[in-house]
Amino acid sequence: MPRTAAPLLTSPIPRVADSDRRRTSASVVLRSVLEHGPVARSTIARLTGLSPASVTDYCARFAELGLIRESAVPRRSKGVGRPHLPVDLDDSRFVVGGVHVAVPHTTVALLDLRGRVVARRETEHERTDPALVLARAADGLAALLAAAPGSRPLGVGFAAGGWVDRDSGTVVEHPLLGWREVPVREVLGAHTGLPVHVDGHARSLVNAERLFGQARGSRSLLHLFAGNVVDAAFSTNDVVHHGPRSQAGAIAHLPVPGGTEPCDCGRVGCLQAELSELTLCRRAREAGITDGMNPMHVVGAAAAGDPVAVRLLRERSRRVGRAVGLLLDVLNPEQVVVTEVGIRHRADCLAALREEVGPGRAETVSPISFPDSVLAVAAGSVALDVVYRDPLAASPEAI
Ligand SMILES: [Zn+2]
Known part of the structure; x- marks a missing residue:
């Protein structure tokens, strides 16, 4: 009688490969050291849910590679055995x-x-x-x-x-x-x-905020970048959405209600045309505030008391706030960070932006965490x- 092979167990649910699991565990251990260091290995085990033996193993490998090191002087307790040295990132190499x-x-x-x-x-x-x-x-x-x-x-x-x-x-x-x-x-x-x-x-x-910024720990995060280029990005559960060919976040040509700026695409009132620093600087040139393309000249003029410069910056921050409001409606993130020159330097611009976002949601919006080195x-x-x-x-x- 011919023997038939046992049917293979198949499931539509993908299996987690061991290599993926190792990579994820290594990642959470190093992130814990970044966030909490100097930190005891036992604390990392508690925070990550990994076994103490596994944490010790990853820490040994990171120490070998020079990514972390044991920190400070051991505290000699009256107990016996090896002292527990906390570990910290080795940021020197x-x-x-x-x-x-x-x-x-x-x-x-x-x-x-x-x-x-x-x-x-x-x-x-x-x-x-x-x-x-x-x-x-x-x-x-x-x-x-x-x-x-x-x-x-x-x-x-x-x-x-x-x-x-x-x-x-x-x-x-x-x-x-x-x-x-x-x-x-x-x-x-x-x-x-x-x-x-x-x-x-x-x-x-978004990754910088997740790793090093004030938005660390946020479960969903939206970022609007308004420089010469205007684009956006968001993450949920620690993963930044890219989409096919990384096209997510291309918001340059979203129409802004009430927009008046002609755009290269042939339409009027596209988000990028309205919010770009190029537009801010052109308006500042028309008002005789600057003769260049550097938005910091407008910020400088506003700081020196030029009322037109103040108005241009506040208006722009208000329009950025309108764009944030639109994106909040679509994505409903827990937190929003905005990179924009006005709110980076002026409290009144941040207030104008938040006012436009509206009560209840305004407090979720903050300027990017790296104002001088974005x-x-x-x-x-x-x-x-x-x-x-x-x-x-x-x-x-x-x-
Ligand atoms: Zn356009």
């Missing part, structure tokens, strides 16, 4: 590089494992052709690393506005820069010899997010 390309300039930076900017330089663009911009950025990073001989780079993060596809490492389209299908990961990787990670800046700042943090956080998601793979040995 490793850095990540960051490259942020804005419309007028490129920022290159080094960040430590706590997301702090340890070195930075900014280069104005004479031209924005990608080969030149990326080659200069790589030179800038090399100069920063040469000036910090004790720091070993774990990788490079690249961030920009526009349509940036994380998976292919490509800037798909950035009309204001004139970039289209630029293989940034490949180009910067060839220049630097380091692993390069690429993402949109609105999304990378672009550097955006770039570096692309790489730091990778380190914290998969710390065992992000070691220099993997390079």
